[in-house]
Amino acid sequence: MDLDDIRAAASRIAGAVVRTPLVRCGELWIKPESLQPIGAFKLRGAYNALAELRPAGVVTHSSGNHGQALAYAAKSFGIPCVVVVPEGAPAVKTTAIAGHGAELVIVPPDQRVIAAEKLATERGLTMIPPYDHPSIIAGQGTIGLEIVEDLPDVEVVLIPVSGGGLASGIATAVKLLRPDVAVYGVEPELAADALESLTLGRRVSWDTSRTFRTIADGLRADLSDLTFSILRERLDGIVTVTEDQIKHAMRHLALKGRLVAEPSGAVATAAHLEGKVGQGRTVAILSGGNVDPELFGQVIQGG
Known part of the structure; x- marks a missing residue:
């Protein structure tokens, strides 16, 4: 994975994906990927993968946003799409997946990867994973290119971490362009498997009973x-x-920045607000805004 891969991805997705602006929110710059057509950054990687691989049909597993992105991209390319989601996934996300024309398959959380792989084999579909693929990572890395272009003197970049595709792509782009910029991942305390993995120097897996x-x-x-x-x-x-702290950041983004963030999308801002990293010209990635309306209302009201 290098800058050529990420720049090629930027060319492929141009016109299909929004080049999101940097929005000032107090002393912080926000990169609002919530403004993408499917409400999250995932469209970058999904669209790049389909444009590069040109599959006849696709399947994936997703907590919601990657599924929406792949369904949206597959519709654009005129190919069938199946999305496996875990039980308990937010209705705002599963409804959107189906609305883009994908077939929705709901399974227990610990079965989603197995189910998706089985469908790929049975139906001859191409698996497009949410993060574990060079084309996906390169697509997400286009965010890093845009940050450095729009704020050349950036000093700190904060990125939500789950499977690591977003952080891998952005960190690669930023560090290869500006090695002096500090790039940090941000996780919830209740799903901190990446922190444990990097601390121990080996990959650690957390059971869904913990991360959920x-x-x-x-x-x-x-x-x-x-x-x-x-x-x-x-x-x-x-x-x-x-x-x-996540809820506080959601309120802050809504009331100070006029930006809607789902909980996952607010963690980078939360890290800044809580002083978790050094100060300086900081960009926080708002990775998505697909939040359940009832939950959002409760959070804004201080619940």
Whole structure:
């Protein structure tokens, strides 16, 4: 994975994906990927993968946003799409997946990968994983290119971490362009498998009984061997935030920045607000805004 791969991805997705602006929110710059057509950054990687691989049909497993992105991209390319989601996935996400024309398959959380792989074999579909694929990572890395272009003197970049595709792509782009920039991953305390993995120097997996405790439903996946190796090389560190800190960041983004963030999308802002990393010209990735309306209302009201 290098800059040529990410720049090629930027050319492929141009016109199909929004080049999101940097929005000032107090002393922080926000990269609002919630403004993408499917409400999250995942469209970058999904569209790049289909444009590069040109499959006849696709299947994936997803907590919601990657499924929406792949369904949206597959519709654009005129190919069938099947999305396997875990029980308990937010209705706002599963409804959107089906709305883009994909077939929705709901399974227990610990069965989603197995189910997707079985469908790929049985139906002859191409698996497009949410993060464990070079084309996906390159697509997400286009965010890093845009950050450096739009804020050349950036000093700190904060990125939500789940399976690690987003952080792998952005960290690669930023570090190869600006090695002096500090790049940090951010996780919920209740799903901090990436922090444990990088601390121990080996990939650690957390059971769904642990990760499903966090409100940040998009940050419950484990790192893959590929993303672990990239993050180990590129990240300056990983910090964690509490559930209350995530909710506070959601309120802050809504009231101060006029930006809607789902819990997963607010963790990078939470890390900044809580002083988890050094100060300086900081960009926080708002990775998605697909939040359940009832939950959002409760959070804004201080619940």
